[in-house]
Amino acid sequence: MHSVEEACDVLLVDDSADALALLSLELGAVGLQVHTAASGELALAYLAKHLPGAILLDVQMPGMDGFETCERIRDQSEDVPVIFMTGLGETEHIVRGFAVGGNDYVTKPVSPPEVIARLQAHTRTARLVRATREAVNASSNAMLAVDETSQLLWCNDAARQLLSALEPGLNLNEGLRMPPHLAGLLTGLGEQTSTSLSLLNGALQARRVSESAQAITVFTLTAAGTGSSKRAAAELTARESEVLLWVARGKTNRDIGEILGMSPRTVNKHLEHIFEKLGVETRTAAASAAARALGRE
Structure with a gap:
C-alpha cells in the first residue's frame, strides 16, 4: 500500500x-x-x-x-x-x-485504500477552504454579502471596523436583515455598480463586485474619498459570488457543489477564478498565495 x-x-x-x-x-x-x-x-x-x-x-x-x-x-x-x-x-x-x-x-x-483516498481528497479541500476564508477575512478590503431580502450573509473584519467607525452601534449580525438605510443603499443600485450614503461619522461608498440581478450580492466598502482597491474592478460572476459566499461560511467543495448543483471540480475552477480576480498571482498553492496577497495589500 x-x-x-x-x-x-x-x-x-x-x-x-x-x-x-x-x-x-x-x-x-x-x-x-x-x-x-x-x-x-x-x-x-x-x-x-x-x-x-x-x-x-x-x-x-x-x-x-x-x-x-x-x-x-x-x-x-x-x-x-x-x-x-x-x-x-x-x-x-x-x-x-x-x-x-x-x-x-x-x-x-x-476498504483502507478507499478510506485513504477519501481522507486525502477531503483534507486538501478543507485546507483550501480554511485558507480562502481566512484570506477574505484578513483582507484589508472591507467586504460583505447580502441576499435579495437585505439579509447579511457574511461580513469580514475590515467591513465591521469600517462600518463601526462610520456609525457606532450599527447592528451587523449575520443572518439578520441590514438596517433599513444600509439595506436601501446595497439593494437599490439597479444596474449601477457603486453608490454612497452619509452615515453619522462620514460617507460610505459601496461598490458591487458581483453581477447585478442575482440573489447573492458581494460588495466592497470604503469611506467616501479614500478610493477603491484595484481588486474591486474585476467583477465576480453570479456563480463566483455564490461560491465565495459558501466558502466564507466554511463549506467544503463537496458541500458547495451540492448546494449549487455543480461538481466539486467545477467549484474548484470557480475558486481559481476568484483568486485571480482578487489579485492572486501564484496559481500553485492557491490558498496560501491568496492569503498572502490579500493580507498584505
Missing part, C-alpha cells in the same frame, strides 16, 4: 475495539497519525483539546450515535472533514449523515 501524499492526523471513532485496532493499523501503515475514541462522548472530549485533520465516524454506536456526534462536532468546527462509516444499503443513514454536516461516507466493511 502506498504512503499518503500529505501528512494528516485522523480521529477514528467506533465502539468496536476490533474495528478500531484493524483500521488504526491499516491507516498507520501508510503514514497517517491515528487517534481513537470508543464513543461519541470520548470523541468530543478529544476534540475539545485537539482538532484533527479529519474524522472517521461510525454511525451506529450506543449512547450518542454518529449523527448526534457529528452535530456536536459541527458546533466546534465547520471545517474538519467528517466521513461516516455505515453499513451497506443504509440509504437513510447516508442522507441523514449529509444533513447533519457529514462530508462523505464509506460502507462497511471498509
